Amino acid sequence: MNPSKNIAVCLSFDFDGISVWSGSFRTRSPSTLSRGEFGKVGTARILDLLDRYRLPASWFIPGHTAETYPDSVRRIADAGHELGHHGYCHENPRSLSADQERDILERGIACLQRVTGKAPIGYRSPAADVSPVTHSLLLEYGFVYDSSMMADDFTPYYCRVGDEMRTDAPYVFGQEIDVLELPLDWSLDDWPYFNLHWPANHVGLRTPDEVYQIWAADFDFLYDRIGQGVYTLTMHPQVIGRGHRLLMLERLIDYFQGHDGVAFKTMGQVATEWKQAHPLRGGSDA
């Protein structure tokens, strides 16, 4: 064992299914919607992989997916993985009124509660975007953590409310609240590397080796230069679930497991442990 190393690896899967295409991209093309249907196939493969490696994972699941694919979501829950909130039909909170955002938050909670019997403690915004009231709502509804922001990479931090952005004065940082941020980043997300979008000018379809290099190098930096922290990968069953990409993920898991002081955890576990070790001081819990 290497006592100077303490790394948590969080494998997270956003099971968007059809909702990302119908909700975020507003398509009604059966062919495009079928890209989301592949999420069911990818989910089954990922669950097999996690079972083989005996690894926990965090799954962010829109209510729409939970209701469209109840058997798949039941299998995720029965395997002991964490279920987190991801909207109802992949809505961007900034496109909603405060009342709409509250309604969707409640609906998404209810959908997951019907599967697990308890409310989710983690939230990831669809499209990694938040409105001015998102974090206040998460606090009000008892969420332990959010994973939508990018102000750090390997170190959790507390969310804030009341930030003020002006272009004629310095940025004003608001008050910290008792909702922990487990940051993500597009560079540690499979979607922008692999997904082909057209006619929009986004090619995707990168080789797994390219992405392996980037993801492994970020892990190397955390492990070698920092030594302590949380490494979070954001993946989508309809993206990472393709064969050549899943083989890359297996190689990456093997690589992580070859290091002392590395533990795979759910994001809920990481957030709970981190908050106990670093309680909020001087912030607002109301």
Ligand SMILES: [Zn+2]
């Ligand atoms: Zn999503």
